Amino acid sequence: MKLRYAMVCSSNQNRSMEAHSLLKREGFDVASYGTGQHVKLPGPSIREPNVYDFGTPYKHMFDDLRRKDIELLSLGFNSRYKRNGILPMLKRNLSVKLAPQRWQENAADGPFDVVLTFEEKVFDLVLEDLHNRDQVLLKPVLVINLEVKDNHEEAAVGGRQALILCQELEATENWEETIDDIINNFEKQHRRKLLYNISFY
Structure with missing residues (x-):
């Protein structure tokens, strides 16, 4: 069935x-x-998540967070989004469909x-x-x-x-x-x- x-x-x-x-x-x-109400991903702190609208392509989120990551690295901070698995997760997501619904x-x-x-x-x-x-x-x-x-x-x-x-x-x-x-x-x-x-x- x-x-x-x-x-x-x-x-x-x-x-x-x-x-x-x-x-x-x-x-x-x-x-x-x-x-x-919105799509929330971990941000710099618990009180500051990354917030996107539903329908925002996963590719856009991936590029946005990768850019933020490079900025953090250039300031001498840790690679937050790669380390916590967010970038690999978004890569997986964009291979499944275009955007969160x-x-x-x-x-x-x-x-x-x-x-x-x-x-x-x-x-x-x-x-x-x-x-x-x-x-x-x-x-x-x-x-x-x-x-x-x-x-x-x-x-x-x-x-x-x-x-x-x-x-x-x-x-x-x-x-x-x-x-x-x-x-x-x-x-x-x-x-x-x-x-x-x-x-x-």
């Missing part, structure tokens, strides 16, 4: 893009999104069969958005939250687990009948608690 998948995190940079990249490589029909602004991309989120707050925002739409198709959509910390190591683990979960769903004839078993088996196998909900388009 060929399902359509959406991977969603806050900024459509790290967790959703790691999963998108993996699933795309494995031949899945997959898209990815963020639910935040915001879930709430891309309703026309649906309907999806499965939406996988990586943070409970994002899970709630996706469900809220689906409930607020005109549910005219009455086509079910499975929304699952796999909680993943927003760092490169955890995103790599989360991406692999997202792939395993999607392979399980892809292998079933009818996920609506088997979803409880799939979730229970996954939780036992990976010792991760999943949240899930069925909404409609």
Whole structure:
């Protein structure tokens, strides 16, 4: 059964893009999104993130941060963005798609069969958005939250687990009948608690 998948995190940079990249490589029909107001990347300090609008190409962010990095180096500071993995991440992202997309602004991309989120707050925002739409198709959509910390190591683990979960769903004839078993088996196998909900388009 060929399902359509959406991977969603806050900024459509790290967790959703790691999963998108993996699933795309494995031949899945997959898209990815963020639910935040803006795209935020680490900056010179926690209080000064680099902020971009959704739709800003990853290539633009890459060039912008590389330029800032060269300026830091010329002032005798550390290479911040290369060291913290931001530049390699952006390079990966721009090989997957052009720019981060915001879930709430891309309703026309649906309907999806499965939406996988990586943070409970994002899970709630996706469900809220689906409930607020005109549910005219009455086509079910499975929304699952796999909680993943927003760092490169955890995103790599989360991406692999997202792939395993999607392979399980892809292998079933009818996920609506088997979803409880799939979730229970996954939780036992990976010792991760999943949240899930069925909404409609």
